[in-house]
Amino acid sequence: MAKDKKAKAAEKKARTAAKSSKKAAKKDKKLSKRRPGNNDDSDSDDQDIDAILEEYKQKQAQHMAIQESLCDSPPPVRANSLLMPHPTNPKELFLFAGEIYTGSPPVAKFYNDLYVYHTERNEWRSYTSPNSPMPRSGAAMTSNGQGKPELWLFGGEFSSPKQGIFYHYADFWKLDCSTREWSKIEAKGAPSGRSGHRMTHFKNYILLFGGFQATSNITTKYLNDLYIFDTNTHTWYNIPPPASYLAYPPPRSSFSFLPHEHGAVLFGGYSRVKASSSSQQQLQTHKKKNVGQKIKDLPHYHTDSWLLRVNTTDPKLSKWEKRKKPGNMPATRVGITMAHHRGRGVMFGGVYDVEDSEEALESKFFEDMWVYAVVQNRFWEVKMRKTRKVVKKDDSGGGGGGRRDRGKQDELELLKNLALLETKAGVSVTTEDIILPDKQEEEEEEDKNPLAKVEPSLTLPPARFNVALAVQGDWLYMYGGTFEKGDIEITFDEMYKVNLEKLDGVIQIFKRESVVGGEEDMDVDDEDDEDDEDDSMDDEEESEEDEEEKAKAEEIRRKQEEGRKAKALRKESIVETPMSPTSPTSPVFSEASAAATEVTEPESTLPLPLPFETLREYFVRTSEVFQAEVVEELKFKPVSVAESTTVKEIRTAAFEMAEKRWWDVREEVREEERKLEELGVTESVVMTGEKGESSGGPRRR
Numbered sequence: 001m002a003k004d005k006k007a008k009a010a011e012k013k014a015r016t017a018a019k020s021s022k023k024a025a026k027k028d029k030k031l032s033k034r035r036p037g038n039n040d041d042s043d044s045d046d047q048d049i050d051a052i053l054e055e056y057k058q059k060q061a062q063h064m065a066i067q068e069s070l071c072d073s074p075p076p077v078r079a080n081s082l083l084m085p086h087p088t089n090p091k092e093l094f095l096f097a098g099e100i101y102t103g104s105p106p107v108a109k110f111y112n113d114l115y116v117y118h119t120e121r122n123e124w125r126s127y128t129s130p131n132s133p134m135p136r137s138g139a140a141m142t143s144n145g146q147g148k149p150e151l152w153l154f155g156g157e158f159s160s161p162k163q164g165i166f167y168h169y170a171d172f173w174k175l176d177c178s179t180r181e182w183s184k185i186e187a188k189g190a191p192s193g194r195s196g197h198r199m200t201h202f203k204n205y206i207l208l209f210g211g212f213q214a215t216s217n218i219t220t221k222y223l224n225d226l227y228i229f230d231t232n233t234h235t236w237y238n239i240p241p242p243a244s245y246l247a248y249p250p251p252r253s254s255f256s257f258l259p260h261e262h263g264a265v266l267f268g269g270y271s272r273v274k275a276s277s278s279s280q281q282q283l284q285t286h287k288k289k290n291v292g293q294k295i296k297d298l299p300h301y302h303t304d305s306w307l308l309r310v311n312t313t314d315p316k317l318s319k320w321e322k323r324k325k326p327g328n329m330p331a332t333r334v335g336i337t338m339a340h341h342r343g344r345g346v347m348f349g350g351v352y353d354v355e356d357s358e359e360a361l362e363s364k365f366f367e368d369m370w371v372y373a374v375v376q377n378r379f380w381e382v383k384m385r386k387t388r389k390v391v392k393k394d395d396s397g398g399g400g401g402g403r404r405d406r407g408k409q410d411e412l413e414l415l416k417n418l419a420l421l422e423t424k425a426g427v428s429v430t431t432e433d434i435i436l437p438d439k440q441e442e443e444e445e446e447d448k449n450p451l452a453k454v455e456p457s458l459t460l461p462p463a464r465f466n467v468a469l470a471v472q473g474d475w476l477y478m479y480g481g482t483f484e485k486g487d488i489e490i491t492f493d494e495m496y497k498v499n500l501e502k503l504d505g506v507i508q509i510f511k512r513e514s515v516v517g518g519e520e521d522m523d524v525d526d527e528d529d530e531d532d533e534d535d536s537m538d539d540e541e542e543s544e545e546d547e548e549e550k551a552k553a554e555e556i557r558r559k560q561e562e563g564r565k566a567k568a569l570r571k572e573s574i575v576e577t578p579m580s581p582t583s584p585t586s587p588v589f590s591e592a593s594a595a596a597t598e599v600t601e602p603e604s605t606l607p608l609p610l611p612f613e614t615l616r617e618y619f620v621r622t623s624e625v626f627q628a629e630v631v632e633e634l635k636f637k638p639v640s641v642a643e644s645t646t647v648k649e650i651r652t653a654a655f656e657m658a659e660k661r662w663w664d665v666r667e668e669v670r671e672e673e674r675k676l677e678e679l680g681v682t683e684s685v686v687m688t689g690e691k692g693e694s695s696g697g698p699r700r701r
Contacts, residue, residue, distance in 0.1 A: 066127055066128070066129045066179070066180050066181060067127065067128045067129075068125055068126070068127055068180070069125065069126050070123065070124075070125055071115070071123070071124040071125060071126055073124075074124055074493075074495065074510050074512075075095055075113070075115045075124060075126075076100075076111070077100060077480070077491055077492075077493035077512070077514075077515050078097075078098030078099060078100050078111055078137075078480065078491070079098060079099055079100060079101075079137070079466060079480060079481075079482050079491045080097075080098055080099055080137035080138050080466060081095060081096065081097055081098030081111070081137065081468050081479070081480065082094075082095070082096045082097055082098075082139060082140075082141045082153075082468065083095055083468035083469065083470040083477065083479050084096075084141050084143070084151055084470055085143075085470050085471060085472040086149065086177050086472070087143040087144070087147070087148065087149055087150065087151070087177060088147065088148075088149045088177070089149070089177070090472060090473050091118055091119050091120050091472075092116055092117065092118060092119070092177075092472075093116070093117040093119065093470055093472060093477060094114065094115070094116055094117075094151065094175070094177070095114075095115040095116075095117065095468075095479065096112075096113075096114050096115070096141070096153070097110070097111055097112060097133075097135070097136050097137055097139055097156065098110075098111045098137050098480075099111065099137035100491060100515060100517070101163070101489065101491075101517045102491075102515050102516070102517045103517075105162070106517050107161040107162060108159050108160075108161055108162070108163050110135035110136055110137055110158055110159075111135055111137075112132055112133055112134055112135040112136065113126060113128070114126070114127045114128075114129075114132065114175075114180065115127075116180070119449075119472060119475070119477075119497075120449050121449070121450075122449060122450045122451050122509065127180040129180070129181065129182055131181070131182050131183075131184075132182045133153060133156075133169075133171065133173050133182065133184075134158065134169070134171075135158060136155075136156030136157060136158050136169055136195075137156060137157060137158075137195070138155075138156050138157045138195030138196055139153055139154065139155050139156030139169070139195065140153070140154055140155060140156075140197050140198050140199040140208070140211075141153045141154075141199065142199040142200050142201050142206060143201055144201055144204070144206070144231050145201030145202060145203060145204070145205075145259070146203070146204055146231070149176065149177040149178045150174055150175065150176060150177065151174070151175040151177060152172070152173070152174055152175075152199065152206050152229075152231075153172070153173040153174075153175065154171070154172050154173075154191070154197070154199060154208060155168065155169050155170065155171075155191070155193060155194050155195055155197060155211065156168070156169045156195050157169070157195035157214070166214045167193075168192075168193030168194050168195055168213055168214075169193055169195075170190060170191065170192055170193035170194075171184060172184070172185040172186075172187065172190055172229075173185065185234065187229070187234045187235065187236055188236065189235075189236035189237075189238060190227075190236050191208060191225065191227045191236070191238075192213070192223075193213065194211035194212060194213055194223060195211060195212065195214075195253075196210070196211045196212045196253030196254050197209065197210050197211025197223070197253065198210065198211075198255055198256070198257035198337065199257065200257045200258060200259050200264050200340075201259060202259060202260075202263050202264060202310050203310075203312065204230060204231050204232050205228050205229065205230060205231070205310060205312075205315065206228070206229040206231060207226070207227075207228055207257070207263070207264050207308065207310070208226070208227040208228075208229070209224070209225070209226050209227075209249070209257060209266065209308075210222070210223050210224055210225075210249075210251065210252050210253055210255060210269065211223050211253050212251075212253045212271075220272065222251035222252060222253060222271040222272070223251050223253075224241055224248065224249055224250055224251040224252065225238065225239075225240060225241065226238075226239040226240075226241075226308070226318075226320075227239070228310065228315040228318065230315070237315040237316050239315070239316060239318055247319070247320055247321075247322070248320050249266055249304070249306045249320060250271070250302070251271050252269030252270060252271045252302050253269060253270055253271065254269055254270045254334055254335065254336075254337065255267060255268050255269030255270075255302065255337070256268055256269075256336070256337055256338040256345055256347070256372070258338060258340050258345045258372075258374050259340055259374075260307065260308075260374055260375075261375075262307065262308075262309050262310065263307070263308040263309050263310035263318065264307075264308045264310070265305065265306070265307055265308070265323075265374050266305065266306040266307075266308065267304075267305045267306075267326065267338070267345070267372065268301075268302050268303060268304075268334070268336070269302040269334070270299065270300070270301060270302065270334040270335075271299075271300050271302070272297045272298065272299055272300060273297070273298055273300045274296075274297060274298075275296055275297075275298045298355070299353055299355065301332045301333070301334055301352070303325070303326075303329065303332055304322065304323075304325070305322075305323040305324075305325070305326050305377060306320050306321065306322055306323060307320070307321045307322075307323055308320055308321075309321060323377055324377060326372065326377050326378060326379055327376075327377065327378040327379065328378055328379045328380065328381075329379050330366075330368065330370050330379055330381070331352065331366065332352055333350030333351060333352045333366055333465075334350060334351060334352070334353075334465070335349065335350050335351045335465025335466045335482075336348070336349060336350040336465065336467075337469065338372060338469070339469035339470055339471045339476065340471065341371075341471040341474075341476070341500055342663045343373070343374055343375060343663065343664070344371045344372060344373055344374060344663075345371065345372040345374065346369070346370075346371050346372075346382075346469065346471065346476055346500065347369065347370050347371075347372065347469070348367075348368075348369045348370075348460070348461075348467055348469065348478060349365070349366050349367060349368075349461075349463060349464045349465050349467050349481060350365070350366045350465050351363050351364065351365050351366070351465040351484075352364045352366075363484060365463035365464060365465065365483060365484075366463055366465075367460050367461065367462055367463035367464070368381060368382075368460070369381070369382040369460060369498075370382060371667060373667060378667075380667040380670070380671070382503060383503070383674070384456075384457075384458040384459070384460065384498075384503055384504070384505050384506065385458065385503060385504065385677075386458065386504065386505075451497075451507055451509065454507050454508070455505075456504050456505020456506055456507050457505050457506045457507075457508070458505050458506075459506065460506060461478065461481075461492075461494070461496055461506065462483070462492075463483065464481030464482060464483045464492060465481065465482055465483075466480075466481060466482050467479070467480060467481040468480055468481075471500070474499060474500050474501045475497050475498070475499055475500065476497065476498045476499075476500050477495065477496070477497050477509075478495065478496045478497070478498070479494075479495045480492050480493070480494070480495075488516060488517075489516070489517040490514050490515070490516055490517075491514060491515045491517065492514050493511070493512040493513065493514055493515060494508070494509075494510060494511035494512065494514075495508075495509040495510055495511075496508055496509060497509060501614075501615065502614075503670075606622075606625065606626070606629070606657075606661050607621075607622045607625055607661075608661075608665060608669070609661075609662050609665065609666075609669055610669075611669055611672050611673045611676055612673055612676075613669075615658075615659060615662050618658060618662055619654075619655055619658045619659075619662075622658060623651075623654060623655075623658070626654035626655070626657050626658045626661075627650055627651060627654040629654070629657060630650050630653045630654050630657065631650065634650075
């Protein structure tokens with residue numbers, strides 16, 4: 001019996017061990033299926049939770065990713081869009097939003113697509129993101145002014161297909177220009193919804209003013225509230241108008257809002273004001289003694305200019321100051337918003353409406369270009385002209401004269417100038433410290449651009465208004481625009497660019513068939529009306545040309561008279577001392593040189609650029625003066641700063657100083673160039689002596 005008990009116990013123990021080993025094997029099998037890299041099939045319940053979450057994460061990232069695609073053609077035609085330069089990349093432009101009103105019957109379509117134009121490769125790329133603003137037009141956008149790759153967007157409008165009902169956005173967005181990613185900014189105290197407003201930047205502030213609100217195509221409310229947004233603290237400041245409008249701009253939209261060293265400058269705009277007018281029927285009959293008055297909404301074209309002084313300590317204390325009427329102002333117009341370029345505003349086109357009655361509306365469209373000097377508060381008309389030849393006479397007896405030879409001469413001259421500065425500044429000069437513009441690299445970049453060899457046209461684009469303008473570097477880009485004739489609305493599907501430094505013509509980037517809205521086709525009567533208008537416009541142009549010819553003849557007679565007087569004075573004042581060829585008392589000092597001296601020199605004693613002289617030529621000629629000016633300023637800085645300043649830094653600062661000087665007086669010099677062209681002077685002659693010293697001025701041929 002004892003043996004049987006022992007056998008049973010051993011058997012039970014063996015069964016228990018076998019059962020335990022079997023359970024352990026099953027457990028190991030389950031664990032092995034869950035390990036990464038196992039290719040065996042498994043049930044969904046047995047999958048690793050981390051793998052599931054990773055899969056969901058990848059799908060979500062793909063859904064939220066910004067999609068980029070290269071475009072075979074430019075973006076679809078649109079009006080009232082935004083064209084903005086990349087704040088830090090000088091080769092990119094951003095195009096966003098816009099609308100088109102076409103079809104039969106016509107309906108409105110709005111866009112919220114983002115396009116980037118590469119200016120050197122002449123290519124378009126589109127970017128789509130699930131977190132982008134809703135479709136709109138009439139919005140406002142600006143950079144932040146702090147050198148960050150950001151663009152800020154506010155407001156805009158959307159309408160029903162037949163434009164019977166309008167909706168105005170009150171949302172605020174930031175676009176990261178590097179990643180093309182949109183971010184919606186939520187901040188208390190934001191402005192109300194609007195369109196037609198304008199924004200600009202000052203230091204770390206975004207400035208927003210004006211606009212309008214339209215609940216239908218009949219009722220429109222114009223605004224004149226000012227908002228300032230701090231990009232550092234994400235805070236809105238509202239500066240409401242005071243009880244008296246004497247020190248505050250009246251309500252308006254579609255104006256120009258340009259950066260200024262103290263804040264911003266506002267010019268122009270459009271609004272409608274309530275006015276009473278006598279009934280035409282009562283004026284004709286004169287049967288009633290009491291002539292009735294009728295309240296009408298009349299268009300008002302603003303031509304005033306205002307300076308906004310921003311208080312950086314407390315933005316709520318910022319104030320408006322009314323400026324004098326700008327000098328040499330162009331014909332009154334609307335439908336223009338100036339683009340900012342080196343302290344100036346650049347405008348093109350525009351329209352002026354004349355409402356003879358409630359049913360009759362005549363419009364005059366413009367095709368001229370103007371620049372507005374923000375600080376001087378003065379306008380200058382821009383004219384295209386042929387490329388000027390630059391002739392350099394070398395008296396050193398050397399041959400050549402090609403572009404590479406001239407570059408070597410410029411380099412030698414700079415080396416001599418910097419050698420003189422070496423002794424004054426106490427710094428060492430080496431050829432490695434010299435930075436000269438590499439013309440060969442610039443030419444190679446131009447060869448890559450398909451538009452580099454396109455011959456510019458001296459004729460500006462046809463008349464239009466609401467052109468999207470943007471300045472990148474020294475190039476002005478013009479996109480789209482609208483033209484109207486009766487009920488016909490034409491939206492231009494084209495883009496141009498102009499070099500604001502050379503003004504040597506207009507380059508067409510692309511041009512496609514314009515889109516006609518409002519009517520399906522123009523009938524014969526409209527064509528006849530066009531012919532009649534063309535005839536009347538031809539007559540007007542002929543009369544204008546006659547007046548221009550008379551003015552030119554009068555100007556030439558005046559110049560000749562001044563030249564005769566100058567010659568008489570020179571004869572009386574000739575002395576026996578040696579005279580410079582460009583001295584007013586020199587017998588070879590021509591009438592053209594006398595005209596060149598008429599440029600009014602500012603208080604600054606820095607040298608002025610000569611007529612027809614490029615920025616590069618100006619700096620080569622005056623580099624020693626500007627570098628000496630920089631060295632002089634170093635004397636007032638700490639010794640450690642002066643001693644650590646390299647020649648490269650001195651030359652860079654000198655070039656920036658010369659560049660600012662060149663642009664500050666650019667319009668005055670251009671005016672002198674026009675006068676010299678009337679006298680037959682079309683070239684700039686710079687004479688270089690044996691010692692490399694240059695002196696020159698315009699010479700009549």
